[in-house]
Amino acid sequence: MDVKKDREKILLEDLTLLESYLRDLFFFLPIPVCLVSSIGIILEVNLAFEEISGYKIEEAIGKPIEALFIKEEIKEILKETFEKGFVKEREINFFTKDKRKILVSVSTKLRKSEEGEIIGYFISFFDLSNIKKIESELQNKLEELNKAKETEMILRIREMAKAKDVERKVEELEKARKALMNILEDIEEAKKKAEEEKNKTLAIVENFVDGLLIFDKDRRLVSMNPQAEIFLKLKKEEIIGKSIEDLKEIPEFKKIFEIVGLEIEPCFREELKMEENLILEVTSLPILLEKEKIGNLIILHDITREKYIDQLKTEFVSLAAHQLRTPLSGIKWSLKMILDEDLGPVPEGLKDFLKKALLSNERLIHLVNDLLDVTRIEEGKFLYKLEEKDVVKIVENVFNSYLDLAKEKNIEFKLEKLKDDFPLIKVDEEKIKLVIQNLIENALIYTLPKGKVTVTIDLQNGNFFFKIQDTGIGIPKEVQDRIFTKFFRASNAAKIDTEGSGLGLFVTKNIVESHGGKIWFESEEGKGTTFYFTIPVKKEEK
Amino acid sequence: MNQELTKEIVKKLMEIKGEAKGTTFKTDAEHILKEKGEEGLKRLEAELESLGCPIKYQEIKAMAFYPVGLRAISLLAIKKIFNYDDKKIEEMGFLATKRSLIVKLFVRYFLSVQRVFSKEAPLLWEQHYTIGELIPVELNEEKKYAILRLKDFDVHPILCCYLGGYFCGIVQMIIKSPQINFEERKCTFRGDEYHEYLLKWT
Numbered sequence: 017m018d019v020k021k022d023r024e025k026i027l028l029e030d031l032t033l034l035e036s037y038l039r040d041l042f043f044f045l046p047i048p049v050c051l052v053s054s055i056g057i058i059l060e061v062n063l064a065f066e067e068i069s070g071y072k073i074e075e076a077i078g079k080p081i082e083a084l085f086i087k088e089e090i091k092e093i094l095k096e097t098f099e100k101g102f103v104k105e106r107e108i109n110f111f112t113k114d115k116r117k118i119l120v121s122v123s124t125k126l127r128k129s130e131e132g133e134i135i136g137y138f139i140s141f142f143d144l145s146n147i148k149k150i151e152s153e154l155q156n157k158l159e160e161l162n163k164a165k166e167t168e169m170i171l172r173i174r175e176m177a178k179a180k181d182v183e184r185k186v187e188e189l190e191k192a193r194k195a196l197m198n199i200l201e202d203i204e205e206a207k208k209k210a211e212e213e214k215n216k217t218l219a220i221v222e223n224f225v226d227g228l229l230i231f232d233k234d235r236r237l238v239s240m241n242p243q244a245e246i247f248l249k250l251k252k253e254e255i256i257g258k259s260i261e262d263l264k265e266i267p268e269f270k271k272i273f274e275i276v277g278l279e280i281e282p283c284f285r286e287e288l289k290m291e292e293n294l295i296l297e298v299t300s301l302p303i304l305l306e307k308e309k310i311g312n313l314i315i316l317h318d319i320t321r322e323k324y325i326d327q328l329k330t331e332f333v334s335l336a337a338h339q340l341r342t343p344l345s346g347i348k349w350s351l352k353m354i355l356d357e358d359l360g361p362v363p364e365g366l367k368d369f370l371k372k373a374l375l376s377n378e379r380l381i382h383l384v385n386d387l388l389d390v391t392r393i394e395e396g397k398f399l400y401k402l403e404e405k406d407v408v409k410i411v412e413n414v415f416n417s418y419l420d421l422a423k424e425k426n427i428e429f430k431l432e433k434l435k436d437d438f439p440l441i442k443v444d445e446e447k448i449k450l451v452i453q454n455l456i457e458n459a460l461i462y463t464l465p466k467g468k469v470t471v472t473i474d475l476q477n478g479n480f481f482f483k484i485q486d487t488g489i490g491i492p493k494e495v496q497d498r499i500f501t502k503f504f505r506a507s508n509a510a511k512i513d514t515e516g517s518g519l520g521l522f523v524t525k526n527i528v529e530s531h532g533g534k535i536w537f538e539s540e541e542g543k544g545t546t547f548y549f550t551i552p553v554k555k556e557e558k
Numbered sequence: 559m560n561q562e563l564t565k566e567i568v569k570k571l572m573e574i575k576g577e578a579k580g581t582t583f584k585t586d587a588e589h590i591l592k593e594k595g596e597e598g599l600k601r602l603e604a605e606l607e608s609l610g611c612p613i614k615y616q617e618i619k620a621m622a623f624y625p626v627g628l629r630a631i632s633l634l635a636i637k638k639i640f641n642y643d644d645k646k647i648e649e650m651g652f653l654a655t656k657r658s659l660i661v662k663l664f665v666r667y668f669l670s671v672q673r674v675f676s677k678e679a680p681l682l683w684e685q686h687y688t689i690g691e692l693i694p695v696e697l698n699e700e701k702k703y704a705i706l707r708l709k710d711f712d713v714h715p716i717l718c719c720y721l722g723g724y725f726c727g728i729v730q731m732i733i734k735s736p737q738i739n740f741e742e743r744k745c746t747f748r749g750d751e752y753h754e755y756l757l758k759w760t
Contacts, residue, residue: 032619035659051665057731059665077656078730127666135666 050139051127052081056094059136068120068143070113081139084111097124097137110141118145227296227316229272231280233309235260247296247316272314276300280312287319295320326394334391337384344381351377386519389450390502393526404440407448407480407551408433411473414452418460426465434474441480441553447527448551454520455484455547461513462545463488479533479550490541499537500525508541524549563634568609571627574713576689578629580618585654586632587615594640605635620659626689630714637716644719651723655731660685665731672697674732675704682728687711695754702760704729707744708753715747725755735759 042049048065050058061069061076069076069084082090089108096103103124110120120141127136221228227244231237236259240252248268255263260278263269268290275286275298285297297317302309351374353359355367362370415431422429459469467487474481489508491499498504503518510516528535528549539545590598599615606613611631618624633650636642642650655661660682667678675697683692690711697704706725711717722740729738737760744754 028619028622031621035620053665053668053731055668055670055732055734057668057734059668059731060662074653074656078727080734129666133669135669 047140047142050076050081051136052139053136054134056081068112068118068141069110075113085109086111093122093124094137097126098134101126105142107144108141118143119148120144226318229314229316230303231260231312231314233311235278235280235312237263238311244316247290247294247318272298272316276314280314285317288316293320294318295323330391330394333387337388337391341381341384341388344377344384348374348377348381383517386517386523389523390519393523401444401446402442403445405443405445405448406438407441407443408438408473410443410445410449411452411471411482414449414456415471418456421460422469425460425463427460427463428466428468429460430468430470432470432472434472438473438475438480439553441551443531443551444527448531451524451527451549452482454524455482455549458520459484459486459488459545459547461516462486462509467544475553476550478553480553482549482551483546485544485546487544490543490545491537491539492541496537496539500535563609563631563638565610567634568611568627568631571630571714572611572625574625574627576626576687576713577623578626578688579620579660579686580622580624581620581659582629582654582686583613583615583618583624583632584620584659585657586636586650587618588657589650589653590636590640598640601639602632602635605639606631609635623688626687626713630716633716633720634714647716647719648723648726651720651725652727652730654720654724655727661728661731668732671699671732674728679706679728683708702733702735702758704757705743706755706757708755709751711753712746715745718742718745718747718753721753722755725757729757729759733759 042060043063045062046064048068049062050065051060053059058076058079058081061071061073063073065071065076066073071079081094084090086109093103093106093108103122105121105123108120108122109117110122111117121144122139122141124140125138126134127138129135221239221241224241224243227247228239228241229237229244230239237256240248240256245252248266250266250268255266260273260280264273264278271288271290275288276283280300282302283298283300285299288296288298290296295318297319299315299317301313301315303311303313351370354362355370355374412431415429419429456469456471463469463486469484469486469488472481472483472485474483489512491506492508495504495506499506500521502522504522505516505518525535528551531551533549533551535547535549537545537547587599587602590602594601603613603615609631611628613628613632633647636650637647640646664678664682664685668674675694679694680692683690691709693707693709695705695707708721722742726738726740729735739758741756741758742753743756744750744752746753
């Protein structure tokens with residue numbers, strides 16, 4: 017019995033010591049700890065809990081645990097505790113007795129019986145308010161620091177940006193400077209080139225064999241070359257910059273303006289006799305810059321020598337023709353007398369030869385006459401004996417003289433008079449007759465059989481109007497501008513008539529123009545040609 | 559119940575058979591220490607000594623058994639010295655549950671009202687006292703009341719208040735209620751066969 021009692025006593029003492037130990041340990045714990053029943057009622061708390069919560073231990077025991085926390089928050093933690101057995105360091109809001117809310121870090125641990133039955137759980141929590149306060153202060157400090165840094169950074173960035181901006185601008189300026197330098201260099205080069213070009217042009221102009229007069233758009237003389245000075249016998253220093261109004265008073269310029277007009281109209285190779293030994297060809301053309309007229313150029317080309325050679329040639333041809341005509345006439349009459357057997361009978365075999373010789377002689381005489389006409393025209397001696405004549409009658413006579421030829425060639429040949437009454441016109445009858453002959457002859461020669469030649473006469477705008485239309489071979493387009501020049505014959509015409517001299521239309525044109533009239537034509541190769549000429553009804557005698 | 563605590567009464571009480579666990583005295587001491595400090599406790603011990611019943615509370619072992627009459631003597635001495643009324647004694651009982659080692663050991667079984675009421679309460683009683691029987695009579699959770707019957711425990715009326723508070727303290731640890739009251743509907747000191755407590759909560 018005594019042994020049992022002693023054991024019980026020892027056990028009791030052990031229990032007491034253990035209880036004391038646990039109590040001391042529990043109350044010593046600096047961390048607030050709660051023991052909570054499985055149904056959520058606080059069963060035990062320690063002193064640290066008393067300190068943090070403001071509840072006395074006796075007040076806390078028996079309180080529902082959710083009374084100390086935000087329900088939803090603690091519910092979540094407890095749910096996890098029951099599921100996992102524990103929760104570690106979860107931040108949660110805790111309410112003190114005086115309703116202060118403090119942030120705590122909560123940890124839980126589930127308690128189970130030996131049978132595995134949940135009998136409650138421990139909750140410990142750690143006051144984070146000071147830490148949070150310090151954290152918040154630190155955060156604030158950090159934010160302040162960051163802000164300061166940020167401000168400093170912003171300032172630095174701005175400064176850097178500024179510096180960069182300045183750097184960029186400097187770079188841009190440098191680029192712009194380089195670009196400008198390049199442009200300047202280009203301009204300098206272009207200027208140099210332009211200068212070179214100008215010098216070249218000036219050299220060309222200065223040394224040009226033709227005289228050049230350059231006017232600006234206000235018709236002021238802005239430049240002239242030495243050759244022009246020579247032609248005009250003027251020093252450019254005296255006249256450069258003068259307007260056309262001033263220049264027209266100078267006799268040399270007056271002659272030029274008589275050709276080109278005071279508006280400096282375009283003209284091409286107009287002949288101008290400046291003096292006895294100086295004949296110029298005047299050409300005027302506008303100076304255009306991208307379709308805008310910026311001035312005028314007058315080119316004075318010296319043709320004195322050509323004219324002199326022409327004159328010598330004409331004189332030679334005239335002399336030769338005159339010299340040839342007399343013996344040719346002698347030959348003609350001699351042959352005629354032989355053929356007429358005035359000198360005795362001619363054997364039949366010889367007659368044919370003589371006829372051919374007579375015909376060739378006739379042609380030679382005709383050619384000589386043409387040449388004489390040309391030389392007269394060129395010498396200005398082709399003067400007319402102008403008398404009032406019935407031109408209609410002249411036309412009819414010539415027309416009638418070709419009826420046989422037309423019939424022979426089987427050409428429909430007609431004369432149409434569009435007026436009943438025609439006035440008498442002052443003309444050189446012989447020359448006009450020659451004009452009409454040339455035109456009718458050409459039409460009949462170059463119209464093939466079964467073709468048609470129609471002569472029409474009329475009065476139009478105070479002019480005698482003559483038209484001859486054929487269905488002949490026509491004049492090729494590419495030679496139409498040369499048709500009135502001396503000795504020219506179109507290739508298709510030469511094939512048909514090998515004996516033409518190429519002087520007919522040259523003479524014709526000169527005669528018409530000498531009468532103050534005009535001559536022109538329309539033609540299409542293979543279809544036919546129409547020639548027109550007019551002669552003024554009232555014309556002053558030249 | 560303002561019975562004068564005299565040596566005769568002490569003697570009479572000490573003659574009552576039965577024992578109480580040391581923890582019940584520990585909770586008394588703890589209460590006085592908290593309310594009156596060391597000085598208060600010394601005064602209490604001096605009073606008890608003067609009554610010929612020297613108790614050294616610090617030396618009491620929580621799990622050891624002491625004469626059940628000493629429970630009434632301790633409370634009566636406290637009441638006398640500190641001029642406690644019944645309400646204060648009731649409060650002591652209430653707060654004792656929060657401090658009792660036995661209760662702490664028992665809380666592992668505080669899993670439901672029903673279990674504590676019907677199973678653990680009688681056992682808990684047995685852990686505290688060697689005399690008397692605590693009988694669960696009725697529990698109505700819906701209507702929020704419970705009836706407990708205490709038989710064969712006629713130590714001193716001061717314990718009626720104390721135990722009423724104690725029962726309320728236990729109820730508070732198993733029911734989430736801010737307000738718990740008791741009514742001792744029957745009392746052996748009032749001529750009843752047993753003590754019967756009606757415990758109500760809101």
